[in-house]
Amino acid sequence: MIQQCHTGLCLSVYILTFVLGFPANILAFYTFGKKVRQKATPIDILLLNLTISDLLFLVFLPFKMQEVTNDMIWKLPYALCPLSGFIFYLTIYTSTFFLTAISVERYLGVAFPIQHSLKRRPIYALAASIFFWIFSFIHLSIVFIIPLIGSPPAPTPTDTSDIVCYQNFTEEQLKILLPVRLELCIVLFCIPFLISSYCYINFIRILSSLQHINRRKRLRAIGMALGTLVVFALCFGPYNVSHIVGFIQWKSPEWRDRALLCSTFNACLDPFIFYFSSSAMRGSVSSVLEGIRKRLPSCLSCRVPRVLKISSSNSSSDKDKEHTLILNAVLYA
Template identity: 25%
Template sequence: MNFTSCPRVSFDFSGRFLPPVYILVFIVGLVANGWGLKSLLHNWKKLGNINVFVLNLGLADVLYLLTVPFLMVYYFMGSKWIFGDVFCKITRFCFNLNLYGSIGFLTCISVYRYLAIVHPMRVLGRISVLHSVGISVLVWLMVSIQIVPDMFFSKTSGNNTERCHDTTGKIYVEDYLKYSLGWTLTGFCIPFLIALGCYGHVIVVLCRTNTTDKVLKQRCLKLLFILILLYSVCYIPYHVLKNLNLWSRVLSKQRQCRKWFDAVYIAHRIIRGLVCLNSALNPLVYLHGEENIPAQLRQLLLRARETFSRLLNSSSVPVAQTAVEV
């Protein structure tokens, strides 16, 4: 059956769903990263050699969060980009740098935890902060090399004032799909398999031996839970749906229409919002060594309640005085 064009996918969903998500990510992300960085500096010696990776993880989050207000404006205006082509590319670059930098540093943390538990005597005293700094520089370099080709694809359409694409426009979508598949392999699949292998071996060792330090075991299990949360909510669905969405666009361009196009687009928009949550969830890595997080949370909530009560009381006093005078 011949088609002149496929039925147009509705873009209204993005304007309703993404702005509230970005607002939540921006507020929670800034608060959580601020608290996390403070905790990191307070427990610098306690965290050991992974503190350098955790610090870089926080820097990647903050860098991306600074671009989120511009995305809020973009989606509030009905997906109309008013900040120009160059800044569109910068915004998308920061997102990818945060995403793949986070994956890279989480993989480094996983490898360090693996070495500390499975091969403690071999690495004892041999891994220094300088090693961690060198590895961090290498991670930033590798992530940047993977992202650079993305910057050469067209990101805007409609005289540079309409759309700021996550990927690229319709003209180059076939080439972008090939690039995206290779990027997914090197930037996501390989680090994911490394982290999976490390924690698979760690779990076996923890189950077989009772000599491992209990505090180290607890930290390892907490970190494993955080990684499972990040990969299951953010990273795995994002990469699957990103490439499916690109494939649907390629088929649509070739006038091969499928009923699942609209569902894939909406699912991709949803996960495009959820993947941003990694900036709000990453601070859990800062705090996984803290034993008193519940107590700190209760203290913060108590302070917030007291502040709110004072504001209510101060605003109700003039009202009461006015009522008496009348």
């Protein structure tokens, strides 16, 4: 059965995600790329990889727009069908891994500030990033394998008028696909989500007990942690729940494509999380807005949001190395 995604709804979500997410992620890529070149830290490497994952997702998003516009009929060269699906699903799960790694990094920074600062090395974050990409690549290769199971050869480029991309599955294909989807849900979503929940809950608990940290910065960090966890659950939860339901019903749920829309939104929500949690990202946004203000005479009187700077004037933090390390872990600027 073809899963119909309401054209107006799906196209609106895809266009909104692309219009908001692409320029925001380009700015994030520039910001974190610059920081990594200047002085790489583990959190910067993880954020850069998360941004690359989002950009890769957004680059291939127009293929999904085309598919929805044509009533889920694939009219582009067939080779792009499995490739676009592979990239689409790959970047969803690499995002869960990088969000989880970022949560671990933040938690260790506030729970064990001195020990963690002595042991943290950019090479560890780089190795973890390579592992996440390879691990996800291997798991999502199922997108290339499933169409080859019990199926005729791929259609020629001139015979794509009625091709449905990665939608209709035979019983033979479902016997492999549905258990693999369940495994993806458990290994690539449930376990990372549980780890992230543990890290952020304890992150919030520790920050709530540290009264020596500036209240505004502490509340902003707590809000960032809660926001990230909510985005994680709402963006990736519905799609992965569809894997569980599909395994129980032994068929692809008809609402699976609509659940996938929630995951699509993550690509434009991540930069907003970066903005509220990174002074470097706020600095880049402020610079862009300042440049726009200077180039538009009519906006000379406009007020550009001021970048929140990390202050080192807190005397108690200067005297206490542990407090300083915790503050840096909270704001990772």
